[in-house]
Amino acid sequence: MHKDIQSGLVVAAVGFLYLWGLRGISETTLSDEVGPTGIPYLLGIGLALTGLLIAARGALVARKAQPAVAAAPAPDDDEEADAPAWRAMSFLGLGVLFIGAAWLAGYVAAGIVLLAATATFEGIRPSARLAVLAVVGAVGFWIVFVKLLGIDLPHGVLFGG
């Protein structure tokens, strides 16, 4: 399926979901002429219509381009290739791991995990050097934030945070 058809349908679905979410907004006596749902209602309708238009245009382009598909090169505007979806999702998973580790064991432990795991995921072989760098990095960040900038970081529920 043409990329624009897929993305257009997703955009339209987001618009409809947003409109559905409006049902949960209550009106109050403080409501003005437009109300808290007035503009969001227009936004939802607008997004749903825009999504459908993108999908329709995608369908039109796909139908016109069909005979030329074999000869035409892959349509890709990017000069650099993006990471495959599984890779991006896994990278994102490392961030989720950081959130869980920070909640459980605090910032320094989570920082060590994130630095070591990300570097390994990106191609560095696990080694003593990597472990030292991860510890130094996480402690270094903690010193900058907590000691230099005076900003508190997660302590972790295991340590009474």
Place this chain on the structure above:
Amino acid sequence: MDTLLKCLTLLVATPLVPAAIIGLVWGIIGGALPGISASVTMSLVLPFTYAMDPMVAIVLLASVYIGAEYGGSIPAILIRTPGTNSAAATVVDGYEMKRQGRAGEALGISLWSGVIGSLFGLVMLIGLTEPLSRIALAFKPMSYCALGLLGLSIIASLSGGSLLKGLAAALVGMMVSTIGIDPISGVDRFTFGQPDLLNGVKPIMVMVSLFAVSELLRQSGSKSVALGQQSVRITLPNLAMMRRLIKPQFIGCITGTVEGLMPGGGGSIAAFFSYNEAKRWSKHPEEFGKGSVEGVAAPEAANNTVASASLIPLLSFGIPGSNSAAVLLGGLLIHGLLPGPRLFEQNADVVLGLYTGSLVATIAQIAVGIVIMPVCMWLVNRPRPYLAAFIYLLVLSGIYTINGSLFDLGIVLFGGLVGFLMKAFGYPFLPAVLGVVLGPIVESNYRRSMLLSGGDLSIFLDDPIAVGFLITAVLFLSWSLWREWRDAVARRTEVKPA
């Protein structure tokens, strides 16, 4: 005289100079990292500015912008890979000079032209911003609403060929801005019972998600690009060379100012346009593409001028014309500073600090640019996996510091995923950022206007400023639609066999 004294006092009494130098250093390093644009470099430090004094924070961000524009030319000249989009035109002659063993000279010309461009842009910024912002003194709610719509209409020129996709991105941005407590009725919207969402999603989170996290996701697994271990010593141009560079630099400055003022113009367009014009007006056009000094000077002067000139519509009316200007707007909003005439009246010290700090950063650029070169080379040569890991931790730590909430990290990661998908499907980022920033302005002022008129839309026609903005917005949109249609026809004609 009084202003000069105030500037000197600011220099002595506040940490403006360290902020400008730190920002410059960070900007040069960030700009020198291929794939890390000026806006990403700025958005990485944005969360850190949260706890800072507003003036210091804004100077830091502006200095990062100035530094990143120069930093982008380092890999452009050394490895034919522009560090930032706006350094793409520098590749042509900069890399050719490097191949001829003149890398130091090319870097020196880039640095010198960048300083000239930044100084010119700064003069324009100081001269034009306040007079323009005075217009906004006569603004009523209808004018602000119409201004917001005009700001949103620039999505047409930022949509990279698809107005519909730009519109969708802007609408999603506006939807994000509706999350949280409605400021007029006090009702909570789209919070789903989650207390962390009551205060809404801050623009800074959207910017970091789209510019930084999505870029990390996109580049995951990409190969390292090393500058090599060769040591390069920057050679600043001598007097004769400086004289030769005046014309291309002037062309760059003028082009950069015009493009900076135009929403969506951006440094890369200015750089390529000035390169073309410099070649046209040069006494040695045959040297272009073969290591021409003028071919390096013009685009570098242009993209550095854009860095300052793009702040003119931002500070005057609150309309960011580029990703980097949008991040700077995020910095202003974090500290409760609203661009426009009130910024000049109520926070004159911040504006004066911005001018002074930018001047310090521009002048210091020469010394810092030379001194930081070895450090920059060392850092840029680190393996990419380590850089990715440290940047990831930096992003997540910075976001946590905004509200001290792990929930915010989840929002930013989700936003990064959305940004990754947007990029993959060809949806532009800047309209989404504009939607988040301008959405509340449009909504709240529209509702205030309706309260004033009792729901009568004709109140907009009674306000000449609002009418002016609305007409401009319609003209801008029509022109963009016509341009998109014209480009589509041209593409179709190219495809058809003769």
